[in-house]
Amino acid sequence: SDHKLNYPISPAHMDWSSHFPAFVDPDESKKNLSGGRKLTKEVEVVDIGCGFGGLMVGLAPLLPDTLMVGMEIRISVLEYLSSRIHALRNQQQRLKSKSTNTPTDSTEPIATPVQSTDPSSPTNDDEIGTDKIFPGNFENITAIRSNTMKFLPNFFAHHQLSKIFICFPDPHFKARKHKARIVSETLNSEYAYVLRPGGLLYTITDVEEYHHWVLRHFLHGELEDGSTPPGSSKDLFERVSEEEVDADPCVRVMKYETEESKKVTRNKGNKYVAVFRRKADPEWP
Numbered sequence: 001s002d003h004k005l006n007y008p009i010s011p012a013h014m015d016w017s018s019h020f021p022a023f024v025d026p027d028e029s030k031k032n033l034s035g036g037r038k039l040t041k042e043v044e045v046v047d048i049g050c051g052f053g054g055l056m057v058g059l060a061p062l063l064p065d066t067l068m069v070g071m072e073i074r075i076s077v078l079e080y081l082s083s084r085i086h087a088l089r090n091q092q093q094r095l096k097s098k099s100t101n102t103p104t105d106s107t108e109p110i111a112t113p114v115q116s117t118d119p120s121s122p123t124n125d126d127e128i129g130t131d132k133i134f135p136g137n138f139e140n141i142t143a144i145r146s147n148t149m150k151f152l153p154n155f156f157a158h159h160q161l162s163k164i165f166i167c168f169p170d171p172h173f174k175a176r177k178h179k180a181r182i183v184s185e186t187l188n189s190e191y192a193y194v195l196r197p198g199g200l201l202y203t204i205t206d207v208e209e210y211h212h213w214v215l216r217h218f219l220h221g222e223l224e225d226g227s228t229p230p231g232s233s234k235d236l237f238e239r240v241s242e243e244e245v246d247a248d249p250c251v252r253v254m255k256y257e258t259e260e261s262k263k264v265t266r267n268k269g270n271k272y273v274a275v276f277r278r279k280a281d282p283e284w285p
């Protein structure tokens with residue numbers, strides 16, 4: 001439950017150094033408000049409800065200089081993903097030292113991810129066991145256990161993010177469960193707060209009704225009672241054109257590389273994609 005979740009009291013207190021050791025600022029005097037070392041750059045991309053991390057692993061070599069975090073509420077899933085990332089980094093380290101022929105002084109064995117007890121977890125990891133060196137060596141991705149419905153602004157400052165992904169969110173079909181949906185007028189304002197103007201929010205679902213819910217909530221700023229007050233999401237987001245979406249390599253990763261997208265492909269289900277651009281903040285009189 002939430003009282004067991006760790007979260008910083010503000011983004012300035014968040015210590016990312018253990019998550020991104022390759023990006024720790026060499027200047028030891030630079031500290032965050034909790035006393036930890038600072039990074040050379042900010043985390044910019046978030047995958048909300050990342051599950052087993054297929055999106056993160058797929059995006060890592062595509063955006064090797066961008067720091068990205070997957071957030072997931074389930075403990076066993078998060079443990080699986082953390083160990084998957086650790087294993088990928090170790091493997092890259094080995095391959096790099098092999099290719100430069102310099103002996104590594106690391107005595108750490110190549111880690112293999114712990115097998116999750118969740119029956120829907122991936123059974124074999126395509127990447128592990130291949131001998132390819134990937135740009136960024138997976139040093140640019142990490143995973144954190146969090147309830148994003150409650151704690152997103154604790155981790156990210158105003159306008160910090162350039163991309164947010166919401167891939168195959170739990171549909172919560174029944175009307176009385178709609179308040180548990182991860183897309184809502186209230187949460188959209190938080191996404192708008194942490195996303196910078198020009199930043200993109202990506203969504204994909206296999207549930208057509210949820211896709212329409214997403215469009216209504218981002219483009220019309222609809223409240224749970226169906227009303228659309230001024231100053232809501234509709235003033236903050238615009239839909240990205242189909243051409244732009246089709247040309248975006250991140251969309252391909254979202255469509256084919258998350259664990260849920262693979263399941264939908266196997267079951268020959270439909271995939272509904274919508275990408276929204278964060279507009280500039282409205283001018284106040």
Ligand code: SAM
Nearest residue numbers: 049050051072073147148149167168258259260
């Ligand atoms: N995005 C992944 C994919 O495409 O394979 C996983 C999709 S799965 C259907 C939805 C995920 O969202 C689950 O792993 C669930 O635990 C997670 N989730 C649901 N509510 C959450 C919340 N409030 N905070 C963080 N993760 C959440």
